Amino acid sequence: MFRSFQRVLLIFPALLLCACDNGPTAKQASEQVQRQQPAEKKAVEPQHKAQRARVAVPIGTGFDYYVLSLSWSPTWCAGNDVSGRTEQCAADASHGFIVHGLWPQNETGFPEYCRTSESDRIPERLGRTLFDIMPSMGLIGHEWRKHGSCSGLTQKDYFAVVRAAWDRLEIPPALKSIVRPKEAATDDIETAFLAANPGLAKNAIAITCEARFLEEVRICYNKDLSFRSCPAVDARSCRSKSVTLPPIP
Known part of the structure; x- marks a missing residue:
C-alpha cells in the first residue's frame, strides 16, 4: 500500500x-x-556475508573463549580418504577450508566431553544444514560430543554459533581456489587472513601443519564472536616457515 x-x-x-x-x-x-x-x-537484496554475521549470537557458559578450527580439507582427504569415499572428500565436493570445530577454551586448558541434558546424537535434519561448512555427520556428531557439550548451549544454539563464527571470518581470496600444489610461507598465510579480516591480530591466529602440509588455521573469538588474542593457541603454531597446500579438487 x-x-x-x-x-x-x-x-x-x-x-x-x-x-x-x-x-x-x-x-x-x-x-x-x-x-x-x-x-x-x-533495499531487499540479500545482505553481504559480513552484514549477516553481525547478528547477536547465543552466549555460552562454563568457559572463557572459543577457537574456530578450520581444516584444509585437501590435506585431510589426502591422508585419510584418498579414494574419496566420504562426502567431504568426494571428487565433486571441491572443499578448501571447512570447519573442523568450534572449541570452548579456558585461559588454561580446555573442557571436553561435558555432561549435558542434550542428546549425544545430532538429528540429521540439523546436521545437514551445516554440510556446506562441515560436510560430514560423523564430524558434526563428534564435535558436538567433545566440544559443543561444553558450551552450555543446546545443540541448535551451539551450531548457530558455529555458523556465525564461520560467517564472521573472511577467507582470503588467494586461498579460495588452489588448482595445483602450492608452497606458501606460514607468515604469508597469517598475513592474508589479517588483511581480509580487520580487527584480527597476529596473536589471535595460529597456523598448524601436518608434516610439511597445511593442516589447520585456528582463530580465537570472545563468546560474542569478536576477535581476541590467545597466546596459548598461537604458541602451538607450526614451527615450519612454509607449508604445502594440496590443491582443491
Whole structure:
C-alpha cells in the first residue's frame, strides 16, 4: 500500500508538468517512475556475508573463549580418504577450508566431553544444514560430543554459533581456489587472513601443519564472536616457515 502511494506521488507532479508546453511527455514521466524502481529493489537484496554475521549470537557458559578450527580439507582427504569415499572428500565436493570445530577454551586448558541434558546424537535434519561448512555427520556428531557439550548451549544454539563464527571470518581470496600444489610461507598465510579480516591480530591466529602440509588455521573469538588474542593457541603454531597446500579438487 505504501509503495503504491509512493508511485502516485512520483507520477502526480509529472502529470502536472505535462500541462505545460515545455514539460515532459507522459512517456517521459513513466520512464521517470521506472528509474525509481531499482533503488526500491536494492533495499531487499540479500545482505553481504559480513552484514549477516553481525547478528547477536547465543552466549555460552562454563568457559572463557572459543577457537574456530578450520581444516584444509585437501590435506585431510589426502591422508585419510584418498579414494574419496566420504562426502567431504568426494571428487565433486571441491572443499578448501571447512570447519573442523568450534572449541570452548579456558585461559588454561580446555573442557571436553561435558555432561549435558542434550542428546549425544545430532538429528540429521540439523546436521545437514551445516554440510556446506562441515560436510560430514560423523564430524558434526563428534564435535558436538567433545566440544559443543561444553558450551552450555543446546545443540541448535551451539551450531548457530558455529555458523556465525564461520560467517564472521573472511577467507582470503588467494586461498579460495588452489588448482595445483602450492608452497606458501606460514607468515604469508597469517598475513592474508589479517588483511581480509580487520580487527584480527597476529596473536589471535595460529597456523598448524601436518608434516610439511597445511593442516589447520585456528582463530580465537570472545563468546560474542569478536576477535581476541590467545597466546596459548598461537604458541602451538607450526614451527615450519612454509607449508604445502594440496590443491582443491
